Amino acid sequence: MSESDTKVPPTPAEPAQTNGAHSEQQWGRIIITGGTDWANLGKRDRAGASLVDQDTYPDLYEPHVLRPLCTVKIASIYAAPCASHFVAIDIKGGAWLWGRNTSSALGVDGDTTDAIQCDAPRRVTASSLGAPKGTRFVHAAVGRYHTLLVGSNGRVWGAGLNNNGQCGLPSSTPELKTFTLIESGPKNGGDRERxxxxxxxxxxxxxxxxxxxxxxxxxAEHGQLGNGTTGEHIGNNRKVMFDIVDEPTLVEGLEGKEVTQIAAGNQHSIVVTKDGLVYTWGSGGYCRTGLGKQDDALTAQLVTAPFTGEHEEQRAWKVFAGPTNCIVVDRQRVTWIAGKWKTSGDGSAGQSYTTFKRMPELEACKVSTAASGGVTHFAVTPDTEAEDDKEVNMTVAWGQNAQNGELGLGNEGPLSSTRPTRVEPLKGVHVFALAAGQHSSVFLATPGSELSSLPRHPHVEAPGECVVCSQDKGEDDSPLECEKCETPYHLGCLNPPLSAVPEDEWFCDKCIAEAAAAVPDEPAEPEAVAEAEAEVKPKPKPVSPAPETNGAAVENGATTNGDAPTNGLKRKVPEDADEAPAEEGNAKKLKADSE
Structure with a gap:
């Protein structure tokens, strides 16, 4: 890759923003890139060969629209740099889960189900877990082998590995095979908090x-609980042990501060307060906490520079955590990074950033969101080179040793990039949220013609001729394809017929009906909701949560009615449609790092 390929064009200045709720709920479609053989990603046999089944579950080297959810309006997405599973929340508050199910991380028995594949994501509602009708999921968190779901009533459910109490329930139950309500809190002075x-x-x-x-x-092994101790002691068989805290416990060092956003790395944490201050704690390896030393921080510590200045615009806006790094976007949209975020050179193990430093290639970019995966990093910034002066974002990616296409640089692009570079396959696609996993990456994008032009995953077999008339009427009347099932229809064969090709995305009646059935309206029962929320006593000055967490979440506003998408773009049936095409995204052979 040439030097010019790695440069990111500057973006115009925009006024600083603070975290807060949007007046309208934003939603988009899910795009996925990287590994899809969830049960085997990262695993090798004794000879060192990958166990990934590329024929059945191929690596996707370019971004694909996730076909099963392409008719669902998704409000937020979640991942973790240490995990190979994902959560997406739709506008009606249902949680969709897919990926690796080790230790029942997805809320189904891991002994019988090792993964939930992309072709059939699982949808969970709060009411199905016993919550009052009208309760929606509004947030989620993904750990290595566990998952948390947050309800609109302020309650939390956990599933998966719980041997350290990481699901908020007694560690005497080391695995939660179904999502279970955290009964123990959090509480302040005996009152349950929301x-x-x-x-x-x-x-x-x-x-x-x-x-x-x-x-x-x-x-508490690395101080990641922020309670002032690791509890190190000698246990049975003279084995070194550490405290396990299975009830929500207040983090120390944040007294008097109103935190607006939290993020967690593998064994460390970072938060930002209402006044733009950054605090970190937990494992200090590679100086990932940005505190200038590798010692573990047992309580929340203030990052003294560069976010403590008198000028408000220099304060922090959003925070993100990777496996061994932290990212801060300040109120001027400048991107800062600390810790180890590369495998060689500046920013690697031997030259980690001990304190937060600016990303030189992103100096002129006004970053709106970011994410760190297993070895990947992403940022979203306005695209000043967009055609027709469209307001569209540019997705930027970088990272070394990526092997599964998780950067999404394309079938002919490199697997890795040492410097931030545009994700060319997403050019013109308005991405507004990111969720980076250990071997895969997920984006949330606004529907449009550019999004409709992307390939879809998984591949489906579709008829080659109009399913109504079974006739070939020539190029002037080529069939219109449903963007989900790819079934072709002539415009005049539709009921009612269409006089022109729709401008945006288009789905057939069958797929629209299936989407409505999959995401039904669930009317609230005011008395039940009021009773449930009465248990949670909000304080006089609630803080609006930031729209981003580790991975990515966009703000969940008021639920809108209906989930059936509007009509849209014409996708022409290929002339050789009778011949099954190769699996999308599997055409590329593994390439060496181009750097």
Whole structure:
């Protein structure tokens, strides 16, 4: 890749923003890139060969629209750099889950189901878990082998590995095979607090309440609970042990501060307060906490520079955590990074950033969101080179040793990039949220013609001729394809017929009906909801949560009616449609790092 290929064009200045709720709920379609053989990603046999089944579950080297959810309006997406499963929340508050199901992380028995594949994501509703009707999921967190779901009533459910109490339930139950309500809190002075956000690492979890307080539970081995101790002691067989805290416990060092956003790395945490201050704690390896030293921080520590200045615009806006790094976007949309975020050169193990430093290639970019995966990093910034002066975002990616296409640089692009570079296959696609996993990446994008031009995953077999008339009427009347099932219809064969090709995305009646059935309206029962929410006593000054967490979440506003998408773009049936095409995204052979 040439030097010019790695440069990111500058973006115009825009006024600083603070975290807060949007007046309307934003939604988009899910795009996925990277590995899809969830049960085998990262695994090798004794000879060192990958166990991934490329024929059945191919690596996707270019971004694909996730076909099963392309008719569902998704409000937020979640992942973790240490995990190979994902959560997406739709506008009606249902949670969709797919990926690796080790230790029942997806809320189904891991002994019988090792993964939930992309072709059939699982949808879970709060009411199906016993919550009052009208309760919606509004946030989620993904840990290595566990998952947390946050309800609109301020309650939290956990599933998966719980050997360290990381699901917020007694560690005497080391695995939760179904989503289970956390009964123990969090509580302040005996009053239950309302949870609005969650975050998770390998062996611990965090929750943020509407009062701006942060609570942690799980293993204290690296100080990631922020309670002032690791509890190191000698256990049975003279084995070194550490404290396990399975009830939400208040993080120390944040007294008097209103936290608006939380994020968790593998074994460390980072938060931002209402006044733009950054605090970190947990594992200090590679100086990932940005505190200038590799010592573990046992309580929340203020990052003194560069976010403590008198000028408000220099304060922090959003925070993100990777496996061994932290990212901060300040109120001027400048991107800062600390810790180890590369495998060689500046920013690697031997040259990690001990404190937060600017990303030189992103100096002129006004970043709106970011994410860090297993070895990947992403940022979204306005695209000043967009055609027709469209307001569209540009997706930027970088990372070394990516092997599964998780950067999404294309079938002919490199697998890795040492410097931030545009994700060319997403040019013109308005991505507004990111969720980076260990071997795969997910984006949330606004519908449009550019999005409709992307390939879809998984591949489906579709008829080659109009399913109504079974006739070939020539190029002037080529069939219109449904963007989900790819079934072709002539415009005149539709009921009612269409006089022209729709401008945006288009789905057939069958797929629209299936979407409506999959995401039904669930009317609220005011008395039941009021009774449930009466248990949670909000404080006088609630804090609006930030729209981003580790991975990515966009703000959940008021639910809109209906989930059936509007009509849209014409996708022409190929002339050789009778011949099954090769699996999308599997055409590329593994390439060496181009750097």
């Amino acid at each position: 949870v609005v956000q969650a975050a998770a690492g390998i062996s611990f979890s965090l929750v943020l309440t509407d009062t701006g307080r942060v609570y942690a539970f799980g293993s």
